[in-house]
Amino acid sequence: METVAVIDFETTGMSPELGDRATEVAVVIVSDGKISSRYQSLMNTGAYIPPFIEDLTGISNEMIRQAPPAAQVMKELADFVGAAPWVAHNASFDSRFLDAEWSRMGHRREQAFACSMLLARRLYPDSPNHKLGTLVRFLGLPDTARHHRALADAEMTAHLWLRMVSDLKNRQGLDVVTHEFLRALQKVPKAKLPAYIAKFAHAA
Template identity: 35%
Template sequence: MLKNPLDRHVVVDCETTGLWPRHGHRVIEIGAVAIENRVVVGEFATLIDAGVSIPPEVQAIHGITDEMLEGRPPPEEILPRFYDFIRESILVAHNAAFDIRFLRHEFARLGMGLPHPHVCTLEMSRRRFPRLADYTLETIYLHLFPDPSFLRQNHRALDDARMTAKIWMKMEGG
């Protein structure tokens, strides 16, 4: 049992059809890692059929194709389950502004809010490591963990969430 609801963090990453929800881009994959009292206690991963096509240049980034989304659940099935998973958590993301913006947009489409506080590992890294060449997830990971064996092959949500979780726990003193 949690001593304090804010002892629960959920590291989240979204893959999308583009960069801007206001231009009709949608979340097509969510990956998340739940951490309670600094221990990983669960994961959430799903593809989402948002009913929109993925541009080829975006497919090249994350490797998710329209065919992979065929028959997958729509947002109205996934998002309530995801909301239950994140419950009273602090959300953690790398470039949180991007993921939180998309999640808020998707929840708003269903008449739901996303009031959860959030932490950004990108911003934390910029403050903690001001001399890095860049602040990509890979660069920060390799700065903290010199072993590249954990690096992902594709830009997929659960892999990114796992990397971000390791980064966040390390920067928080673990």
């Protein structure tokens, strides 16, 4: 199984375009079918954390004031991940914050994102919904019991990613399931999914 980097941000809000900033980031590296290493850090961007976000995440303004500068954290993150492709649950959210924080230090993302939420909608249509916590319970995955903290959510997403790769191999008879294939699969209409997977299996 190829190496991927599973990322999760905690933030002051929903949109970097509206001035929201990251408060915490975590990445777990998945290789050889397991989590092989982890990086996690709070990060001081100078942004104010609203009370409802503080209640949701448990990350306080005082904690952020004592955290390392955002530029230092994002440089360490880049060094840690290297060239590994990205995975996130609701990747449109995490990719925008990653790009925004990296752009402030003159760094540009080259690796593509795969979205475990979009994939789960196609692979697990019977799940009550496709929030990360719901999928963890629905599939019986390891639950860190500390949702809305970056490392906990990144680890749960990593277990979900491994489960999706395993299910595609075991249920669909695929010998190899690549990040590139899953990025394509997440865009395929549900009705066309069986034909697309069969075509990939035949080509492989």
